[in-house]
Amino acid sequence: MEMSEEVLIDSSWIKVAGYYSIWDTRYVNPYRRDPSRYRDTLTLHLTDPARQRLAKMPLTTTPVTSGFRFRGYRWHYGVDLDLETGDSVKAAFDGVVRVVNWDGGGYGNYIVVRHYNGLETVYGHLSKQLVRPGTFVKAGDLIGKGGSTGRSTGSHLHYEVRYEGNPINPEEIYNFPEYQLKKENLAITAALFNYAGQAARMRAAVQARSGSSSHRPTAARRTVSYRVRSGDTLSEIADKHGVSQAQIRRLNDITGKTTLRVGRTLRIK
Numbered sequence: 001m002e003m004s005e006e007v008l009i010d011s012s013w014i015k016v017a018g019y020y021s022i023w024d025t026r027y028v029n030p031y032r033r034d035p036s037r038y039r040d041t042l043t044l045h046l047t048d049p050a051r052q053r054l055a056k057m058p059l060t061t062t063p064v065t066s067g068f069r070f071r072g073y074r075w076h077y078g079v080d081l082d083l084e085t086g087d088s089v090k091a092a093f094d095g096v097v098r099v100v101n102w103d104g105g106g107y108g109n110y111i112v113v114r115h116y117n118g119l120e121t122v123y124g125h126l127s128k129q130l131v132r133p134g135t136f137v138k139a140g141d142l143i144g145k146g147g148s149t150g151r152s153t154g155s156h157l158h159y160e161v162r163y164e165g166n167p168i169n170p171e172e173i174y175n176f177p178e179y180q181l182k183k184e185n186l187a188i189t190a191a192l193f194n195y196a197g198q199a200a201r202m203r204a205a206v207q208a209r210s211g212s213s214s215h216r217p218t219a220a221r222r223t224v225s226y227r228v229r230s231g232d233t234l235s236e237i238a239d240k241h242g243v244s245q246a247q248i249r250r251l252n253d254i255t256g257k258t259t260l261r262v263g264r265t266l267r268i269k
Helices: 195-210 234-241 245-251
Strands: 006-009 012-015 042-045 064-066 069-071 074-076 079-082 088-090 095-103 108-115 120-126 142-145 156-163 166-168 185-188 225-227 265-267
Touching: 069 195, 074 195, 095 120, 108 142, 120 142, 234 245, 245 265
Parallel strands: none
Antiparallel strands: 006 012, 042 185, 064 079, 069 074, 079 156, 088 142, 095 108, 108 120, 120 156, 156 166, 225 265
């Protein structure tokens, strides 16, 4: 006897496990697929207009405050998008909610959605989750409210894109300054995940500098954040806190001339 999990979508029962070989409602990556073993190119159609499967942005036009890169002592597997607590967070593509969970040391309140196009998206640090596992969502549907839960120093959305559990740089897919898709198709190849080797090398270097892979800090680190008010300038904020403008720019990924949005939370130290 074969058992399978199905959900009712548009009056049809859909075998949700058919998207991948695993349907798990607890973990972000239950697949354990090694992307270096991908030998062929798989082209994913991000949208399918004929079937009314479109794409939407998870937020409105807010800046990227931290990118897909090595940060601190580990790789940051998504992009951080600025928001205010309570702002609406929306599904990026059509699909089925797979995980609604809590991670106190990382994502906080988070949601994982599995999409028809073969990708999964992760939405972290939410103040409120508004869907349940197995819920069918259309692109642009409200799924949660933004916040600063979990390992977070200020309100923002941690947004990830994954294929078979392996993170992909969202900026391979999105033009965030314009808040739109860069292209209609995405080619999945081993080269898309080359960052994994770099991440391992940088992590090893950090551990070597600490003197031990099991190094533990002897004191807690204190972080200082500041919420931008009307009329604030970067130089005034730096002077007020006794730090350099360069430090604030580095901690918040600010490049070039930037107009500070009132209400934005900046990390100072």
